[in-house]
Amino acid sequence: MSTFSFHANKAVTTGEGGSASTNDAELAATMRLLVNHGMTPEEPYVHRILGRKFRMTNLVAAVGVGQVQRWDDLVAARLRVSERYRELLPDACSGPACAPWARRSCWLHTIRVPRRTAVVDRLRGAGIDARPIWPALDRQPVLAHVSGNFPVAHAIAGAAMWLPTYGQLRDDKIQYIAEHVTAAVTDVGPGEALSHA
Ligand SMILES: *Cc1c(COP(=O)(O)O)cnc(C)c1O
Numbered sequence: 001m002s003t004f005s006f007h008a009n010k011a012v013t014t015g016e017g018g019s020a021s022t023n024d025a026e027l028a029a030t031m032r033l034l035v036n037h038g039m040t041p042e043e044p045y046v047h048r049i050l051g052r053k054f055r056m057t058n059l060v061a062a063v064g065v066g067q068v069q070r071w072d073d074l075v076a077a078r079l080r081v082s083e084r085y086r087e088l089l090p091d092a093c094s095g096p097a098c099a100p101w102a103r104r105s106c107w108l109h110t111i112r113v114p115r116r117t118a119v120v121d122r123l124r125g126a127g128i129d130a131r132p133i134w135p136a137l138d139r140q141p142v143l144a145h146v147s148g149n150f151p152v153a154h155a156i157a158g159a160a161m162w163l164p165t166y167g168q169l170r171d172d173k174i175q176y177i178a179e180h181v182t183a184a185v186t187d188v189g190p191g192e193a194l195s196h197a
Contacts, residue, residue: 001021003020004018004019004020004021006018006064015063035053036054078166081109084174106165108162108163109165111163122184128164131162136150
């Protein structure tokens with residue numbers, strides 16, 4: 001199965017919700033049951049399993065169809081922003097991880113900096129909506145039962161941050177943001193070495 005989020009902040013969005021695809025007929029039938037109160041399409045109001053109501057409305061789906069028609073442009077617009085950041089901040093950006101069979105897209109442009117919290121604070125002080133990335137998954141209370149050592153995840157979770165990324169972000173603003181990132185990194189100093197670098 002593949003899953004897609006169409007949350008409001010994604011490159012392709014329906015405001016909220018998402019979709020799942022599969023080439024397995026049995027899984028598809030189960031998903032159709034789950035999204036619609038556990039009712040089969042063949043037997044209305046007969047509940048085969050305990051389902052939920054995850055149906056997308058036609059109104060929302062119409063937005064999604066419009067988005068998919070603009071898919072190439074929407075993805076290209078975000079990639080332009082990401083590539084520009086990459087040019088301006090080569091030291092903070094890692095190469096795009098992309099399988100040979102895939103085409104890259106970009107959700108939010110992510111950089112890695114020493115003393116991330118201080119850098120984020122400085123950028124926010126300059127009116128830039130920079131955000132630290134999420135904590136490593138094993139630090140989430142819901143996954144507290146997971147044991148193990150995850151040094152790479154922890155190093156990245158402690159050093160990575162998102163820069164503003166949306167298709168209409170103008171080049172002069174990207175330049176402004178990149179200049180402030182460079183200045184902030186210089187100002188706050190080197191911090192601890194990144195062990196995974
Ligand atoms: C959007 C997103 C999610 C959440 O998707 P939902 O549709 O809100 O459930 C989770 N992880 C990543 C990396 C995402 O980009």
